[in-house]
Amino acid sequence: MKNLLLILFMATALSSCQRMNIFVDHDYRFSENFKNYTTYTFVECEQDTNYFCSDIQQAIERQMSARGYSFDAQGANLYVNFSVYNDRFQYKGYDQPQLVNWLISRKTNDSIYTPVKYQLGKGTLMISMIEATTNQIVWRGYATGIYNDQMQKKNYFKGIVRTIFDEYPLFASGQERSNIRRLKFEEN
Numbered sequence: 001m002k003n004l005l006l007i008l009f010m011a012t013a014l015s016s017c018q019r020m021n022i023f024v025d026h027d028y029r030f031s032e033n034f035k036n037y038t039t040y041t042f043v044e045c046e047q048d049t050n051y052f053c054s055d056i057q058q059a060i061e062r063q064m065s066a067r068g069y070s071f072d073a074q075g076a077n078l079y080v081n082f083s084v085y086n087d088r089f090q091y092k093g094y095d096q097p098q099l100v101n102w103l104i105s106r107k108t109n110d111s112i113y114t115p116v117k118y119q120l121g122k123g124t125l126m127i128s129m130i131e132a133t134t135n136q137i138v139w140r141g142y143a144t145g146i147y148n149d150q151m152q153k154k155n156y157f158k159g160i161v162r163t164i165f166d167e168y169p170l171f172a173s174g175q176e177r178s179n180i181r182r183l184k185f186e187e188n
Helices: 002-020 052-066 099-105 156-165 178-187
Strands: 023-028 039-042 078-085 089-095 114-120 124-131 137-144
Touching: 023 089, 023 099, 023 156, 039 052, 052 078, 052 156, 114 137, 124 156, 137 156
Parallel strands: 039 078
Antiparallel strands: 023 137, 078 124, 089 114, 124 137
């Protein structure tokens, strides 16, 4: 029975990923401070006439909470900002080792910012984490190609935000990965 449930779960997950057909990536600042971040707040979203801001913000709150981060409007370590871009645009990202791999190795030859130019398609969601003390972006994740027929559904962005946060494998100090496993199970 467990095997059957696992197969059904995997088939559902794969089919939903295929329908989305989005490109997801991330960039980060080579920093020793990742282990010090425990709290966050949001940079105020531009006012929109639809549910984008609240839907995306709620999805980000779920992901941050699952990673052990606490919301703190006054004394946050991180500012979280997000934007939805409607049109195609050129974006300068970086060819970097996966964040978790760099944190383990800390090789100086891996700590080189090699620029890569991306042509991002219509409908890009970009989430940035900004260090509160320096106002520098420490991590940025993005998904492009997010517009499709399902977009008008409530909570549409929950899956996209989760896919972006799959690129951010870090947890607030002392937190465990089991929260992520539980959250992924609940969402499917």
